[in-house]
Amino acid sequence: MMIGVPKETKIREYRVGMTPAGVNLLVEDGHAVLIQKGAGEASGISDLDYLQAGAAIIDTAAPLYAGSDLIVKVKEPLPEEFSLYRDGQLLFTYLHLAPNPDLTRFLLERRIAGLGYETVQMEDGSLPLLFPMSLIAGRMAVQIGAHFLEKENGGKGLLLSGAPGVPPARMVVLGGGAVGENAARLAIGANADVTLIDINPRKLAMLDERYQGRLRTLYSTPYAIRDAVVGADLVIGAVLVPGGRAPHLVTRAMVAAMAPGSVIVDVAIDQGGCVETIRPTTHEQPVYEVDGVLHYGVTNIPGAVCRTSTFALTNATLPYVRLLAAHGLEAVFRDRALLSGVNTQGGLVRHPAVAAALDLPYEPLTH
Numbered sequence: 492m493m494i495g496v497p498k499e500t501k502i503r504e505y506r507v508g509m510t511p512a513g514v515n516l517l518v519e520d521g522h523a524v525l526i527q528k529g530a531g532e533a534s535g536i537s538d539l540d541y542l543q544a545g546a547a548i549i550d551t552a553a554p555l556y557a558g559s560d561l562i563v564k565v566k567e568p569l570p571e572e573f574s575l576y577r578d579g580q581l582l583f584t585y586l587h588l589a590p591n592p593d594l595t596r597f598l599l600e601r602r603i604a605g606l607g608y609e610t611v612q613m614e615d616g617s618l619p620l621l622f623p624m625s626l627i628a629g630r631m632a633v634q635i636g637a638h639f640l641e642k643e644n645g646g647k648g649l650l651l652s653g654a655p656g657v658p659p660a661r662m663v664v665l666g667g668g669a670v671g672e673n674a675a676r677l678a679i680g681a682n683a684d685v686t687l688i689d690i691n692p693r694k695l696a697m698l699d700e701r702y703q704g705r706l707r708t709l710y711s712t713p714y715a716i717r718d719a720v721v722g723a724d725l726v727i728g729a730v731l732v733p734g735g736r737a738p739h740l741v742t743r744a745m746v747a748a749m750a751p752g753s754v755i756v757d758v759a760i761d762q763g764g765c766v767e768t769i770r771p772t773t774h775e776q777p778v779y780e781v782d783g784v785l786h787y788g789v790t791n792i793p794g795a796v797c798r799t800s801t802f803a804l805t806n807a808t809l810p811y812v813r814l815l816a817a818h819g820l821e822a823v824f825r826d827r828a829l830l831s832g833v834n835t836q837g838g839l840v841r842h843p844a845v846a847a848a849l850d851l852p853y854e855p856l857t858h
Contacts (some may be wrong), residue, residue: 492522492816495559497552498530501566501790503616503774506804508564508584511544511676513809519525522816524836525555534801556580560819563812565804573597583808583815585609585624586834587790589848592762598835601729604820606674608808609761610842611832617819618733619828620811622669622805625758626691627793629729629808630672633681633757635792636662636725637777639754639785646785649724649751652682659683663719665711665740665765666729667694670758679705686719716740721748728757730765733743733835734844743781760788 494517496509502686507530514524524546528538538548549555556562556575557760563583568576570593571627576582579602586607588595608620632649641661642648652661667689672725678685679702689695699708709715720726720741726749730737735761746755746768757769764770768781771786774795792818793800811829814822815824823830833841837855840846846853 492782492819493525493558494522494561494563494816495525495549495555496527496530496546496563497555498527499565500569500572503793504566504791505796506535506565506801507531507534508805508808509812510802510805511536511540511546513542513805513812514541514546517560517573517813517816521817522812523547525549525559527552527555531801534629534797536801538555542728548775561815563802566592567664567792568597569596576601576603578602579604579821581815582606583608583812584834585761587761588834588842588845589734592849593804593849595835595840595845597668599838599840603789603835604833604837605835606815606823606829606832607734607834607842608804608832610803610834610844611811612733612830613828618669620804620832621731623732624667624793624800625809626673627796627800628758629670629681629727630677631792631796632670632674632727632758633662633677633683634726635777635787636754638683639756639787640725640752642752645752645778645780646754647724647750651725660724661721661722662725662727663688664727664729665716666731666759667691667698667708668729669729670731671729672698674729675702675706678789683725686723688716688719693730711740713740713833717742717745717747717748718853719747722727722754723749726753726755726766728755728759728765728769729815730759732762732844734848736763736848739765741768743767746784747782749782749784751781752785754785754787756787757790760790764788787791796841823856830856
């Protein structure tokens with residue numbers, strides 16, 4: 492199979508969809524890999540590195556897309572990339588279709604088999620291709636929040652850890668999955684005052700046991716969320732509905748009741764966000780204010796630590812790329828986790844959560 496790895500076009504997205512190690516394995520498997528010129532430079536991977544691994548370097552995106560059966564990338568296609576795709580092409584990337592009807596419409600019209608990293612799901616419910624970026628995003632959310640709590644950056648002028656005789660900042664984490672737990676872990680290490688809210692009592696019990704009283708846990712109800720959020724200095728949104736739109740747990744009224752200079756970092760923004768007042772932002776202009784509260788809604792947080800993120804992501808995606816390269820779309824019937832990754836195919840929505848979020852018909856993919 493011919494596999495294409497383009498250079499990402501999203502603002503300040505420095506990750507790349509494959510490393511030289513991945514290229515080497517795919518070439519040894521008998522496939523050809525096309526890498527767009529400069530695709531890995533920001534992650535510290537040169538064109539020479541790819542050439543030595545067996546890839547061909549393509550100067551521009553158009554011939555790469557035209558010559559590839561499978562496109563492997565990091566972020567969802569942007570409108571300026573739509574014309575590059577061929578009808579029926581295989582696409583393997585983060586899609587996050589629930590809040591993006593325009594992209595969904597394009598994939599359906601072009602009958603593209605769109606497999607989303609974020610919905611590849613194991614039988615135990617785990618999300619192996621979302622996990623590495625969730626881990627990084629959760630840890631980064633804390634340092635981002637700490638940065639914007641500084642007075643010079645628009646915040647209250649708080650040090651997350653506090654100081655002797657001065658209480659630490661109060662942080663609330665909404666969701667106890669990979670993002671939420673990693674955010675809590677880093678903040679606990681910084682001696683912040685951390686409360687985590689989740690709807691799963693077993694998850695709360697596990698976290699309570701793991702952190703031995705250093706983490707306050709609350710069962711998720713609107714009352715508990717309001718009480719915690721209104722008194723928080725930093726709120727981190729870490730809610731996930733695989734493939735679906737995140738629910739708005741923090742309302743506009745809650746935001747209005749927060750103290751000026753408080754900070755919200757909504758990591759759930761890729762799926763629409765769990766804060767009613769959040770909207771997507773970029774690394775160039777990451778924050779805006781609503782009622783004096785700073786909102787951070789960057790949709791590609793891990794892109795800022797691109798080298799770490801590239802290697803962490805591709806370590807997880809490579810086995811699935813090899814399977815797709817070997818068997819094409821038939822690969823999804825050999826691995827049920829990969830089957831759950833199919834969001835669109837043949838002009839139809841193939842994932843129930845995506846269909847529900849966009850009010851579109853759902854047709855399961857069958858062999």
